[in-house]
Amino acid sequence: MATATASPRSAKAAKPAAKKASAARKAPTTRSGSASSQSTQAKSTKAKAARTRSIHQTQSAVRQTEIAARNTVDVFGDYTERAVLIPVGAALIARDRVVSTVSDTLSSYGSATKAQAQLRRFERRGSTARNRLEREVRKARVRFERELRQRRNDLEKTVSTLEERRDAVAKNVTELPNRVQERILSIV
Numbered sequence: 001m002a003t004a005t006a007s008p009r010s011a012k013a014a015k016p017a018a019k020k021a022s023a024a025r026k027a028p029t030t031r032s033g034s035a036s037s038q039s040t041q042a043k044s045t046k047a048k049a050a051r052t053r054s055i056h057q058t059q060s061a062v063r064q065t066e067i068a069a070r071n072t073v074d075v076f077g078d079y080t081e082r083a084v085l086i087p088v089g090a091a092l093i094a095r096d097r098v099v100s101t102v103s104d105t106l107s108s109y110g111s112a113t114k115a116q117a118q119l120r121r122f123e124r125r126g127s128t129a130r131n132r133l134e135r136e137v138r139k140a141r142v143r144f145e146r147e148l149r150q151r152r153n154d155l156e157k158t159v160s161t162l163e164e165r166r167d168a169v170a171k172n173v174t175e176l177p178n179r180v181q182e183r184i185l186s187i188v
Contacts, residue, residue, distance in 0.1 A: 109115045 107114075108118050
């Protein structure tokens, strides 16, 4: 009975010793009796291993199911959290922009002198844009007039060349009968 008060390790160690002692008391009558004892012992060991395996598989399946359920809940929680945080963040950014615009406007037009200074800036910017536009229009007009003059000069040259050719042909036409007549007379 000393094994009952001992630790679990000593109890496990005591069990094989007790089995050996009981086996020593029983005298093996035949060899087949000891073989059947070993066979029974092997069967019980296999059965115990099968039960242990079954228990471990069941525990593993339960753990995996719990993990899958936890992951599913986490995913839905993440989506729910995003669904709430996105509109809140967008609203806060819009609010910040409005506050920034209003504060910029107030800082620009907060007093009469600041408003007048801002108006002068706008006027300078407008006159700069107008001057730039006038300059570009002037350049475009000068470019167009230059191209027009060049085309007109080219056309006048072409017309004068054509007139010279026409005059030469007209002169040849009036002289042609005389030449033909002279040729005929020189041949005859």
